[in-house]
Amino acid sequence: MDITEFVGKVSEDIKLLEHERYLFVSPHPDDAEIGCGATMKKLAGLGKEVYLAVVTDGRKGYSDPSMQEEKVVEIRKQEQLRAARILGVKEIFFLGFEDLGDYRISDVREKLIALMRRVKPDVVFTVDPYLKYEVHPDHIKVGLAAMQASLFSGFPSIPPKDIEPHPVKAVALYLTSSPNTFVCVDAEHESKLAALKEHKSQFSQMWEMIEGYVDYKSREYGKVQGCKRAEGFKVLPTLFLHVFPDADEL
Numbered sequence: 001m002d003i004t005e006f007v008g009k010v011s012e013d014i015k016l017l018e019h020e021r022y023l024f025v026s027p028h029p030d031d032a033e034i035g036c037g038a039t040m041k042k043l044a045g046l047g048k049e050v051y052l053a054v055v056t057d058g059r060k061g062y063s064d065p066s067m068q069e070e071k072v073v074e075i076r077k078q079e080q081l082r083a084a085r086i087l088g089v090k091e092i093f094f095l096g097f098e099d100l101g102d103y104r105i106s107d108v109r110e111k112l113i114a115l116m117r118r119v120k121p122d123v124v125f126t127v128d129p130y131l132k133y134e135v136h137p138d139h140i141k142v143g144l145a146a147m148q149a150s151l152f153s154g155f156p157s158i159p160p161k162d163i164e165p166h167p168v169k170a171v172a173l174y175l176t177s178s179p180n181t182f183v184c185v186d187a188e189h190e191s192k193l194a195a196l197k198e199h200k201s202q203f204s205q206m207w208e209m210i211e212g213y214v215d216y217k218s219r220e221y222g223k224v225q226g227c228k229r230a231e232g233f234k235v236l237p238t239l240f241l242h243v244f245p246d247a248d249e250l
Ligand SMILES: [Zn+2]
Pocket: 027, 028, 031, 139
């Protein structure tokens, strides 16, 4: 067997922008916008169905010690709703896990499997849980839960069994240091910035830094793809999410 040929054949079926339904899974309100806001906008502009699941409530994202956490949760929810509107998100799901809480990966996985069976995404976007030096537990747990749910959503033996299984074709990892796929977003960059700006509680104090980094990264990825700006993803067919050592090389 020629492994390059095999990998190439399976990967060829994953043309990232050519599907109908996409689910973006974000650990906190704002992560999806940072990692792939412009791609969300692009897909929505192409007439695709774009769904967003925000797993935790973001209650730890404040710097003013007098703030009540419940108030932070509400502020961030409203910011997320406004940002999602700019990016053309069709429906948003707040899963409500506690930011930095003691929840288990399997708890998130179960909720995500149910959601995937409901919205039937072809491709699931989530943070790369294998990002070297990423230590935030929400990012590691949510990334893994979303990848596991993408693998198991199509298994009839895995609960919840009252919803029909739905096979996900591929996962696309954002905020990754191993991108293998780049999406040109020249026309969508401004919308991404506008969406990020809606997260005032997070970025207003350091907007210049955020804007500067997003600008730098999009140009760097753009060079790879031959456009001005791009976003980068590690795309893996779900078939490669289990017992497949070559996934690292893709
Ligand atoms: Zn985050």
